[in-house]
Amino acid sequence: MNPRRNRRPPRTPGSPLVPGPPGAPDLSRRRAMGLLGAGGAAAAGAVLLPGCGLGTGSIAGGENGAGEVTGAFDWRKAEGAEISVLQTPHPYQVAFQPLLAQFTELTGITVNADLVAEADYYTRLNTELASGAGNYDAFMTGAYFIWTYGPPGWMEDLRPWIDNESATSDEYDFDDIYEGLRTSTSWDFTTGSPLGTGGQWAVPWGFETNVICYNKAEFDRRGIRPAETFDELRELAVDLTDRSENTYGLAFRGSRSWATIHPGFMTQFTREGCVDYTLEGDRLVAAMNSEAAVGFTRKWVDLARDAGPTSWTTYDYPDCTADLGSGTAMMVYDADSATYPQNIAGNSAEAGNLAWHPGPAGPDGNYDTNLWTWSLAMSSASRNKLAAWLFIQWATGRDAQSQAVQTGELGFADPTRESVFEDAFKAGLGEFSGYQETFERVIDSTRIHFTPQTQFFENTENWAVALQDIYAGDDAGERLDALARASTDALDTE
Amino acid sequence: MSTTTAPPEAEGDGPGGGAPVRRVPAWRRGLRPYLLSVPAVLVIAGILYPFALGAYYAFLDYAAVVPEPVFVGLRNITGTLGDPVFWSSVRVTATYALAATAVETVLGVGIALLLFRAGLVGRLLERLLILPLMIAPVIAGVIWGLMFNPQFGVLNHMLGLGSTFDWLSEDRALWSVMLVDVWIFTPFVAVLVLAGLRSLPREPFEASDVDGAGWFYMFRRLMLPMMWPYILVAVIFRFMDSLKVFDHVYVLTAGGPGGATRTLQIGAFQNSITNLNFSLGSTYMLLLWVIVFITARYLVAVLGRAQRRAAGSED
Numbered sequence: 001m002n003p004r005r006n007r008r009p010p011r012t013p014g015s016p017l018v019p020g021p022p023g024a025p026d027l028s029r030r031r032a033m034g035l036l037g038a039g040g041a042a043a044a045g046a047v048l049l050p051g052c053g054l055g056t057g058s059i060a061g062g063e064n065g066a067g068e069v070t071g072a073f074d075w076r077k078a079e080g081a082e083i084s085v086l087q088t089p090h091p092y093q094v095a096f097q098p099l100l101a102q103f104t105e106l107t108g109i110t111v112n113a114d115l116v117a118e119a120d121y122y123t124r125l126n127t128e129l130a131s132g133a134g135n136y137d138a139f140m141t142g143a144y145f146i147w148t149y150g151p152p153g154w155m156e157d158l159r160p161w162i163d164n165e166s167a168t169s170d171e172y173d174f175d176d177i178y179e180g181l182r183t184s185t186s187w188d189f190t191t192g193s194p195l196g197t198g199g200q201w202a203v204p205w206g207f208e209t210n211v212i213c214y215n216k217a218e219f220d221r222r223g224i225r226p227a228e229t230f231d232e233l234r235e236l237a238v239d240l241t242d243r244s245e246n247t248y249g250l251a252f253r254g255s256r257s258w259a260t261i262h263p264g265f266m267t268q269f270t271r272e273g274c275v276d277y278t279l280e281g282d283r284l285v286a287a288m289n290s291e292a293a294v295g296f297t298r299k300w301v302d303l304a305r306d307a308g309p310t311s312w313t314t315y316d317y318p319d320c321t322a323d324l325g326s327g328t329a330m331m332v333y334d335a336d337s338a339t340y341p342q343n344i345a346g347n348s349a350e351a352g353n354l355a356w357h358p359g360p361a362g363p364d365g366n367y368d369t370n371l372w373t374w375s376l377a378m379s380s381a382s383r384n385k386l387a388a389w390l391f392i393q394w395a396t397g398r399d400a401q402s403q404a405v406q407t408g409e410l411g412f413a414d415p416t417r418e419s420v421f422e423d424a425f426k427a428g429l430g431e432f433s434g435y436q437e438t439f440e441r442v443i444d445s446t447r448i449h450f451t452p453q454t455q456f457f458e459n460t461e462n463w464a465v466a467l468q469d470i471y472a473g474d475d476a477g478e479r480l481d482a483l484a485r486a487s488t489d490a491l492d493t494e
Numbered sequence: 495m496s497t498t499t500a501p502p503e504a505e506g507d508g509p510g511g512g513a514p515v516r517r518v519p520a521w522r523r524g525l526r527p528y529l530l531s532v533p534a535v536l537v538i539a540g541i542l543y544p545f546a547l548g549a550y551y552a553f554l555d556y557a558a559v560v561p562e563p564v565f566v567g568l569r570n571i572t573g574t575l576g577d578p579v580f581w582s583s584v585r586v587t588a589t590y591a592l593a594a595t596a597v598e599t600v601l602g603v604g605i606a607l608l609l610f611r612a613g614l615v616g617r618l619l620e621r622l623l624i625l626p627l628m629i630a631p632v633i634a635g636v637i638w639g640l641m642f643n644p645q646f647g648v649l650n651h652m653l654g655l656g657s658t659f660d661w662l663s664e665d666r667a668l669w670s671v672m673l674v675d676v677w678i679f680t681p682f683v684a685v686l687v688l689a690g691l692r693s694l695p696r697e698p699f700e701a702s703d704v705d706g707a708g709w710f711y712m713f714r715r716l717m718l719p720m721m722w723p724y725i726l727v728a729v730i731f732r733f734m735d736s737l738k739v740f741d742h743v744y745v746l747t748a749g750g751p752g753g754a755t756r757t758l759q760i761g762a763f764q765n766s767i768t769n770l771n772f773s774l775g776s777t778y779m780l781l782l783w784v785i786v787f788i789t790a791r792y793l794v795a796v797l798g799r800a801q802r803r804a805a806g807s808e809d
Binding site for chain 1: 749
């Protein structure tokens with residue numbers, strides 16, 4: 001194990017340390033200044049970076065604030081406080097925006113929600129957290145980001161808050177959140193440790209399973225059914241592709257981003273029995289070049305070439321779902337929550353014609369599915385931690401989520417609480433053919449199937465680059481060997 | 495013409511009965527130059543501080559996941575210089591900067607010459623010409639991204655390319671993003687050169703005309719040498735800017751497919767901001783700065799020679 005990991009920096013005179021969350025290193029003024037300077041460096045050379053926010057903050061990190069909350073639980077314990085929340089426009093955020101007034105009425109806390117488009121969201125969040133300015137008390141985040149934001153002490157461990165009866169309502173029932181989601185947002189930052197160990201760094205707010213959404217009207221017209229195996233999926237997608245008519249079989253992501261790997265690719269990769277890393281002793285060794293992985297990757301890229309969007313290497317999820325909604329793509333292998341709005345009347349040309357299917361099972365019949373969860377987390381530099389926790393608790397609670405499911409303009413798929421799915425969410429699924437069956441088929445095997453690691457973004461983006469190179473003609477075996485070597489080296493030298 | 499050597503009048507009523515002159519204390523007179531230079535010092539400090547700090551971090555092992563920065567000397571620089579990915583970015587950046595600048599210069603000079611003596615239509619076109627310059631490159635990237643789309647983009651439709659021609663494939667992406675650069679910045683070259691053309695003296699051309707010189711002769715022997723400094727200024731601006739290209743390239747391809755459009759700026763961004771590896775991002779920026787600095791020094795020297803030549807002080 002790398003001895004540097006999880007090491008608390010020594011307390012030195014003149015370096016006022018503020019302890020960070022358990023399991024994470026503290027952040028000294030020197031380190032905080034360093035982070036600012038590093039951002040400044042990029043700003044100096046890169047004309048695009050000035051004003052990105054680095055260099056304006058103070059020290060990040062702080063004592064976990066849960067211990068300071070005592071007495072009986074009361075929603076109005078932080079009455080009069082004002083918190084800032086960083087969010088990205090998303091159906092979850094859209095559904096909650098009108099409900100914020102109810103939160104203020106309940107707690108007396110004012111919420112300032114700052115919205116940043118998803119394409120720029122993590123750039124903003126990275127620089128904000130790195131600066132340690134504490135401008136945002138709570139923020140939306142994906143589970144993978146915990147692996148990067150947690151070790152430097154930028155996030156508050158929410159476990160002490162959940163466990164503190166003075167800070168958390170009896171009715172909160174954290175265990176009502178699906179287990180795969182709870183474990184996906186928890187890790188101890190130790191190489192080889194599985195998810196679900198260590199602190200609870202975020203609370204899942206909304207989530208997505210990665211499954212097939214297809215144009216049922218077109219399938220019915222042709223008298224065909226969704227594929228049950230990966231080979232069948234390839235054949236079906238090719239059959240549905242007619243370039244002269246500007247239609248193609250299957251849309252899935254291919255852009256130069258880590259986000260290309262995590263939805264359909266990782267789901268099917270896992271179902272086909274492949275893994276990204278293996279633990280050998282105390283080191284992770286990349287395994288995306290195993291024989292099975294190379295075979296699968298080759299087929300996946302062929303699928304993109306033969307039945308995917310022409311400009312596959314630029315495709316992100318909005319491109320995929322837009323093609324499905326316009327009738328250009330016959331199927332999409334991506335997040336159920338991303339395809340869900342396309343079936344709402346008025347949102348797309350194919351609204352009402354779409355249906356869902358779990359996608360091809362693995363050779364052994366498994367439906368392992370990779371998930372994405374938008375979660376709510378607290379900045380460790382927040383100066384309003386109780387108010388921030390009350391907001392997170394309210395937004396991830398049963399009542400608010402039930403209401404968001406029923407009133408969300410773009411829906412709220414999927415709710416993270418089993419009780420909400422079973423009750424309010426199911427009640428509105430009448431027009432969404434196969435959605436409930438698909439969800440119930442995959443939910444028990446839905447979790448994050450990546451191996452947690454601190455180099456996740458760099459290594460996974462390199463994985464996407466490798467797919468693009470193979471798409472452009474590189475030999476899959478050689479390219480994945482090179483990728484595996486580089487990924488293992490990156491973890492060895494961190 | 496007369497001069498006076500009389501000493502300045504002392505403070506108070508002078509012999510001439512003029513207004514009293516306030517004597518400024520010596521310490522304040524001594525302080526004045528320093529006070530006047532404060533804004534400049536602040537500006538320089540504002541530039542140098544982040545730059546120096548950035549350069550410093552190129553010598554550390556420093557990332558979000560590294561708890562404490564560790565001084566590693568030249569390891570980042572030697573590691574980066576030995577990394578084929580970095581050299582791929584250098585090749586992409588150099589190709590982009592050279593080709594985009596060359597095309598923009600040729601087109602810009604051509605357009606300027608066409609507009610030079612044009613009438614009403616020319617003046618109208620001159621105003622329309624600068625419209626792309628008013629669009630932020632990020633927005634231009636979004637617009638061109640829609641136009642490049644094989645499924646519904648206007649380019650494939652108008653050019654009859656069907657839905658299978660991918661403008662942003664691995665072998666075409668660099669040229670496509672360069673096309674966007676040309677679209678945005680050719681007007682900049684044209685406007686600059688046009689302003690230069692209009693400032694040229696008429697006499698040499700009239701004299702040549704009287705002597706019976708042809709148009710091409712006058713262009714080659716008179717106009718081009720006198721225009722050369724203006725063209726070089728445009729080249730310097732565009733080349734320096736192209737070396738630092740980021741906006742529309744990132745919007746269109748994020749550096750892909752593979753590494754086809756991963757310029758040094760995009761590499762620095764991805765290392766610093768996406769991967770939170772501050773040291774590696776700083777190293778990229780430091781090396782890019784060295785490239786830009788050397789290139790700028792060379793081009794400015796060339797410009798100086800051209801200006802002297804145009805002024806007739808150097809053969």
